[in-house]
Amino acid sequence: MDEKKFIAALQSALEIEDREIQMEDHFRSFPEWDSLAQLTLIAMLDEEFGVSIEMKRFNELVTVKDFCEAVRAAAAQK
Amino acid sequence: MSYLDYTGTGILALAAAVPRRIIDNASYTEHFPAEDVAEIVEKIGVKQRRFADDSTCASDLCFAAAEKLIADMQVDRSEIDLLLFVSQTPDYRMPATSIILQHRLGLSDTTIAFDINIGCSGFLYGLSIAYALLQQKGLRKALVLDGETRSKVYSPKDRKTAFLFGDAGVAALIGKGEKFGESFFSIHSDGSRADLIKINGGGYRNPSSPETLKEKVVDEYGNIRSDEHGYMNGGDVFNFLIREVPKDIKGLLEHAGVDLDSIGYYVFHQANSYMNGYLAKKLKLDLAKVPMCIEKYGNTSSVSIPLTMVSELQSELAGRNRLMLCGFGVGLSWGTALLNVDGCHVSNIVEV
Numbered sequence: 353m354d355e356k357k358f359i360a361a362l363q364s365a366l367e368i369e370d371r372e373i374q375m376e377d378h379f380r381s382f383p384e385w386d387s388l389a390q391l392t393l394i395a396m397l398d399e400e401f402g403v404s405i406e407m408k409r410f411n412e413l414v415t416v417k418d419f420c421e422a423v424r425a426a427a428a429q430k
Numbered sequence: 431m432s433y434l435d436y437t438g439t440g441i442l443a444l445a446a447a448v449p450r451r452i453i454d455n456a457s458y459t460e461h462f463p464a465e466d467v468a469e470i471v472e473k474i475g476v477k478q479r480r481f482a483d484d485s486t487c488a489s490d491l492c493f494a495a496a497e498k499l500i501a502d503m504q505v506d507r508s509e510i511d512l513l514l515f516v517s518q519t520p521d522y523r524m525p526a527t528s529i530i531l532q533h534r535l536g537l538s539d540t541t542i543a544f545d546i547n548i549g550c551s552g553f554l555y556g557l558s559i560a561y562a563l564l565q566q567k568g569l570r571k572a573l574v575l576d577g578e579t580r581s582k583v584y585s586p587k588d589r590k591t592a593f594l595f596g597d598a599g600v601a602a603l604i605g606k607g608e609k610f611g612e613s614f615f616s617i618h619s620d621g622s623r624a625d626l627i628k629i630n631g632g633g634y635r636n637p638s639s640p641e642t643l644k645e646k647v648v649d650e651y652g653n654i655r656s657d658e659h660g661y662m663n664g665g666d667v668f669n670f671l672i673r674e675v676p677k678d679i680k681g682l683l684e685h686a687g688v689d690l691d692s693i694g695y696y697v698f699h700q701a702n703s704y705m706n707g708y709l710a711k712k713l714k715l716d717l718a719k720v721p722m723c724i725e726k727y728g729n730t731s732s733v734s735i736p737l738t739m740v741s742e743l744q745s746e747l748a749g750r751n752r753l754m755l756c757g758f759g760v761g762l763s764w765g766t767a768l769l770n771v772d773g774c775h776v777s778n779i780v781e782v
Binding site: 386387388390391394395398399404405406407410 | 469473663664665666669670672673705708
């Protein structure tokens with residue numbers, strides 16, 4: 353899975369339009385982030401990548417890179 | 431795969447009762463800042479819900495709905511041979527609430543009555559058990575009562591559940607008729623996910639004690655509840671159901687040989703509007719055929735499917751139509767039904 357596709361999907365899910373997000377960004381620190389964003393991201397993962405990440409694992413993810421790698425791992429297990 | 435097929439049974443009439451007391455979600459701000467509340471309300475799509483007062487139980491809402499239905503349809507009470515009460519908020523731990531309702535409704539002591547303790551998928555169980563037992567020659571009509579007082583289950587200080595749930599009760603009269611044709615049900619269970627939606631205390635595993643009643647801060651967001659309040663891991667419930675529900679629907683359609691587009695209305699459990707919106711999108715459903723009442727009544731657990739039928743499809747059910755009903759939640763338990771309605775009388779909603 354390519355990073356560009358993941359970043360674009362994440363930007364679009366969180367409705368970030370004014371800047372490019374970076375792999376080292378902490379996505380929970382984005383001003384667009386709130387406790388309900390996880391629902392949006394779950395839907396995005398299902399729709400765009402056909403994968404799901406359990407909340408226990410999801411809550412350990414800090415950076416965009418962590419998130420991207422978790423999606424990659426989930427996709428590999430399919 | 432456990433599919434259930436029935437012939438010649440259907441829903442003759444439906445009625446619903448809701449508490450008079452309206453909770454306006456945007457101003458339900460005693461425990462959380464108004465700004466946070468507005469964001470949550472927007473996402474889950476619940477503008478209002480109904481809360482029963484301290485002395486009103488789910489059975490009282492069902493009783494009011496049943497009396498309305500019996501009066502509107504001029505039902506001969508002696509013809510009701512089966513009474514089912516679907517709920518996870520019964521009157522007592524014993525006896526079964528259905529037995530108490532048999533007497534309150536003036537039904538014969540030959541009535542078969544029992545409770546069905548299942549959550550959001552409960553109406554599908556109630557219907558399919560009624561359909562199954564009505565295959566017996568000796569049984570004439572069944573009353574499926576489905577009621578919940580979810581407002582009494584969840585902590586108002588836990589934002590994950592404080593804004594979502596409401597109270598309601600319905601009565602469905604089930605009977606026989608060739609015009610109903612064939613109906614199909616699928617029902618699934620996954621107890622490995624029992625922890626995702628749960629009340630830990632107050633049963634016999636962790637009996638009620640001062641400890642189970644103590645309110646505690648349970649997470650980094652400062653949500654507060656006791657072990658006798660319900661909790662929900664909404665993320666993992668969502669994760670699981672957006673994968674399994676479409677799969678279940680496709681499986682049942684294939685089993686029944688029914689085309690998705692030939693269905694008049696898709697009635698989903700009213701979980702939250704974000705989840706329902708996503709399911710409809712994933713299944714590529716025409717939104718005009720997906721009735722919703724979550725905005726007015728919130729998530730009423732097992733009641734939400736028949737409540738949506740009463741509140742949104744009153745005149746549509748009077749004609750002939752094919753419906754898909756789909757329920758999912760606590761257990762986890764989920765299922766789908768494909769059935770025909772033909773001349774189903776829907777009473778006006780009663781306020782209690």
